[in-house]
Amino acid sequence: MSAILIAEQVLNGLQSGVMLFLMAAGLTLIFGVMGLINLAHGSLYMVGAFAAAAVAAATGSFLLALAAALAAAALAGAVVETVVIRRLYDKDHLDQVLATFALILIFSEGTRWIFGSFPLFLDIPPWLSGPVELPGGILYPAYRLALIGVGLAVALGLWLLISRTRLGVRIRAGENDREMIAALGVDISRLYTVVFALGAGLAGLAGALVGAIQSVQVGMGEPVLILAFVVIVIGGIGSIRGALVGALLVGLTDTLGGIFLPELFKLFTDPSSATTIGAALASMSIYVLMAAILVWKPTGLYGARA
Template identity: 80%
Template sequence: MSTILVIEQVINGLQFGVMLFLMAAGLTLIFGVMGLINLAHGSLYMIGAFAAAWVAGLTGSFLLALVAAMAAAALAGALVEMVVIRRLYAADHLDQVLATFALILIFSEGTRWVFGSFPLYLDIPEALSGTVTLPGGIAYPLYRLVLIGIGLTVGLALWALIERTRIGMQIRAGRDDREMIAALGVDISRLYTGIFALGALLAGLAGALVGAIQSVQVGMGEPVLILAFVVIVIGGIGSIKGAFIGALLVGLTDTLGGIFLPEIFKLFTDASTATQAGSALASMAIYILMSLVLIWRPTGLFGRAA
């Protein structure tokens, strides 16, 4: 196995990780602050991807497509919070799971009704479609490097929002003692709607960015949602830093596991069996990682005990 291949896969893992972070950051905010299990978060990712593909097809502008994706996902998130989610805060977690699962079905069938059952495609903008030569002569797609840069920028901006602004102070206070900040005059309903819309916006942005390197189709958000839950469990519920570290760990583990584990098995068995066994173990690697983290720290890497 060449060094260039290893470096390329490490970068692929980082790119996958920062995209997972965009998905997981909104989910951990919603889960950590509101205490809500939102299974419909993947549907907001899908809405962003479809909105981006539709607007790009109409205008030919990738920038407008990103704006449309964030706006559509944020609007859908705000409407869902006000119409459905607001009635679930005091409900049992099972009721939250059932209600948000119903939202998955509604969004999936609604998207199929509007856009049809066939996948849509979002082209990478021409300015970002080339490759960049990295140190060591590695030719790597420019768009994937841009994705890493966008993810890091969003992560820094989100950290600044949570840790350095008045709104962030209210979000952190709402996570710790929502009754107290309500007594101090903070409009909890408006705060929760804003948090939910922000989480939806991040999911929509992730869907649009990933939609340019894979097909946009109904149900595309559910597999990513599962990985996002793994990320926030590893990182710690409610922690943006934990979501970022957890996303990088999951991205690298998933990507590098698929490369190295079959090679390791080849030392003990034939190539065909090694590929099959290595691929099977690679698909379980992130869940093994999650189990090990929970054994070591049951609250996650940066989570806090209730």
């Protein structure tokens, strides 16, 4: 196994991780501030991908498609929070799970009704197509490098928002003591709507960005949602820094495990069986990682509570 292949897989893991971060950051904000288990977060990821594909097909502009994805997912999130989620804050977590699961079905069937059952395709823009030569003779797709850059830029922007702005102060205060900030005159309902729309917009942006390297189809958000839950458990509930670190760990573990584990098992069994066993263990590796971290730190890496 060459060093160039390993470097390429590390970059693939970073790209996968930063896209997971966009999904998990919104989810951990919503769960940390609002205490809400939102299974429909993956549907907002799908909304962003379909909005981007539709706008790109109509206008031919990839940047307009990204803006449409962000706006459509944020608007859908604000509407969902106002109409449905607002009635669930004082409910049991089981009620939240059932209600947001129903939203998954509504979003899936509504998307299928509007766009049909066949996948849509979002083309990579010409100015990001082709490879970039990196040090060491590594040729890596320019679009995937751009995804890494966008994810890290969003992480920096979220950190500045949370730590340096008035809205960030309110978000952090709402996470710690929502009754107190309501008593101090903060409109908690408006704050919740803003937080939910922000999280939804990040999910929609992730869906649009990933949609250019995968097909855009109904149900595409649910597998990513499972990984996003793993990320926030690893990183710690309510922690943006934890979401970033957890997402990078999950992305690298999943990608590198898929390369190294089959090679390892080839030392002990025939190549065909080794590939099958290694692939199965690679898919389990992120959950083994999560279990190991929870044994060491039950609140996650940067979480204040379990």
